[in-house]
Amino acid sequence: MNLPVADKRSGDLQTRIAAKRDDLISLTQELIRIPTLNPPGLHYRDICEMLQSRLSNSGFETQLVRAQGTPGDSDKYPRWNIVARRDGRNSGDCVHFNSHTDVVEVGLGWTVDPFGGELIDGKIFGRGACDMKGGLAASIIAAEAFIEEFPDFSGAIEISGTADEESGGYGGVAYLAEQGFFSPDRVQHVIIPEPLNKDRICLGHRGGWWAEIETFGEIAHGSMPFLGDCAVRHMGAVLEEMENTLYPAMASRHTEMPVVPEGARQSTMNINSIHGGQAEPDPDYTGLPSHCVPDRCRITIDRRYLVEENHEQVLGEITDLLEGIKSRRTNFEYELRELNHVAPSMTAKNAPIVETLSHSIQDILGKTPDLVASPGTYDQKHIDRIGKLKNCVAYGPGILELAHKPDEYVGVEDMLDSANVMANTLQRLLAASSQ
Numbered sequence: 061m062n063l064p065v066a067d068k069r070s071g072d073l074q075t076r077i078a079a080k081r082d083d084l085i086s087l088t089q090e091l092i093r094i095p096t097l098n099p100p101g102l103h104y105r106d107i108c109e110m111l112q113s114r115l116s117n118s119g120f121e122t123q124l125v126r127a128q129g130t131p132g133d134s135d136k137y138p139r140w141n142i143v144a145r146r147d148g149r150n151s152g153d154c155v156h157f158n159s160h161t162d163v164v165e166v167g168l169g170w171t172v173d174p175f176g177g178e179l180i181d182g183k184i185f186g187r188g189a190c191d192m193k194g195g196l197a198a199s200i201i202a203a204e205a206f207i208e209e210f211p212d213f214s215g216a217i218e219i220s221g222t223a224d225e226e227s228g229g230y231g232g233v234a235y236l237a238e239q240g241f242f243s244p245d246r247v248q249h250v251i252i253p254e255p256l257n258k259d260r261i262c263l264g265h266r267g268g269w270w271a272e273i274e275t276f277g278e279i280a281h282g283s284m285p286f287l288g289d290c291a292v293r294h295m296g297a298v299l300e301e302m303e304n305t306l307y308p309a310m311a312s313r314h315t316e317m318p319v320v321p322e323g324a325r326q327s328t329m330n331i332n333s334i335h336g337g338q339a340e341p342d343p344d345y346t347g348l349p350s351h352c353v354p355d356r357c358r359i360t361i362d363r364r365y366l367v368e369e370n371h372e373q374v375l376g377e378i379t380d381l382l383e384g385i386k387s388r389r390t391n392f393e394y395e396l397r398e399l400n401h402v403a404p405s406m407t408a409k410n411a412p413i414v415e416t417l418s419h420s421i422q423d424i425l426g427k428t429p430d431l432v433a434s435p436g437t438y439d440q441k442h443i444d445r446i447g448k449l450k451n452c453v454a455y456g457p458g459i460l461e462l463a464h465k466p467d468e469y470v471g472v473e474d475m476l477d478s479a480n481v482m483a484n485t486l487q488r489l490l491a492a493s494s495q
């Protein structure tokens with residue numbers, strides 16, 4: 061990989077980006093003002109059309125792609141995506157910026173209009189400001205500034221705005237990857253401008269496995285529990301075995317992944333919910349419960365796993381635990397139902413996009429970036445597993461901890477800094493052979 065040092069023209073690029081400050085602010089505000097709430101998946105077509113008109117004006121070829129038949133897609137709530145591409149004068153690598161356009165529910169506690177895009181003291185407020193419309197706007201400004209400064213660049217730049225990341229990405233990046241948009245012969249470098257702080261590069265994320273475990277018993281009168289069989293006590297045995305063996309085993313398993321926060325640098329498992337016995341009554345019910353031995357108990361588990369583990373091991377570990385109880389405990393009957401599964405993904409520390417972005421962060425911000433990994437997943441999983449593209453990272457402005465919170469915002473200076481980093485990376489990857 062040829063990594064030319066940025067020449068004197070990187071200063072010109074920074075001047076151009078500084079001059080686009082107002083444009084960056086209004087573009088971010090315009091994106092925030094389209095309330096692309098997911099669920100149910102509102103205004104996807106509107107945001108794609110807005111991006112289409114913006115990027116066509118900057119010389120991009122654009123395609124709107126509906127992820128027909130994916131979860132949530134319907135004529136009422138169609139899953140629209142946009143892919144925009146601008147080819148340079150000569151052949152070369154393609155750098156792709158992928159941003160999701162959907163935002164999560166607003167929630168309580170806001171002191172500003174969540175879809176107002178207000179600019180207050182250098183911060184733009186709104187749902188999706190940091191996660192991740194600010195990152196999308198920064199990547200557009202970076203690409204436009206680069207193209208103006210280096211009109212004869214080699215290779216290609218792509219910008220996509222995709223649906224449904226917040227609900228798994230099946231109507232967005234997964235669908236586009238299945239259609240070949242992320243195949244390594246079309247795209248060579250991917251940057252996902254998720255809000256991970258402007259001086260950090262995120263190499264990937266842990267995997268996730270979600271399942272339900274149900275134990276069974278036999279209903280009887282509560283005054284004579286020996287005539288029945290208590291499913292909640294059977295589940296108690298499951299939880300006890302998890303405490304005694306599974307949690308210590310997971311805690312002892314460490315990873316090469318630089319996950320932040322550090323507590324997530326091991327396998328983890330959350331028990332999302334537990335329910336046993338008769339259904340919870342309506343809140344307006346004023347009667348007393350009846351007396352019954354519960355004949356079923358169910359938990360939902362959320363197991364996050366490391367690149368050093370795989371789906372078969374994670375599933376096998378729980379199955380072995382349940383089978384072990386079954387062999388020791390009288391009348392222990394259970395069902396294990398897998399709900400969903402996503403593989404972990406981690407790009408190599410010496411991958412070209414990591415090394416190039418690191419040089420750019422050093423150049424623009426004067427510091428060596430932290431290489432991190434995410435405890436939760438994002439769309440990189442689909443680019444890796446379906447697209448088979450390994451040269452992908454998340455890098456973008458915004459403070460991760462603000463994502464999904466009330467009064468979410470993105471700082472204008474942060475966006476400008478990361479736009480400079482992105483443009484510098486484009487220069488390193490695409491401008492070399494045209495000079």
Ligand SMILES: [Zn+2]
Pocket residue numbers: 160191192225254255
């Ligand atoms: Zn996001």
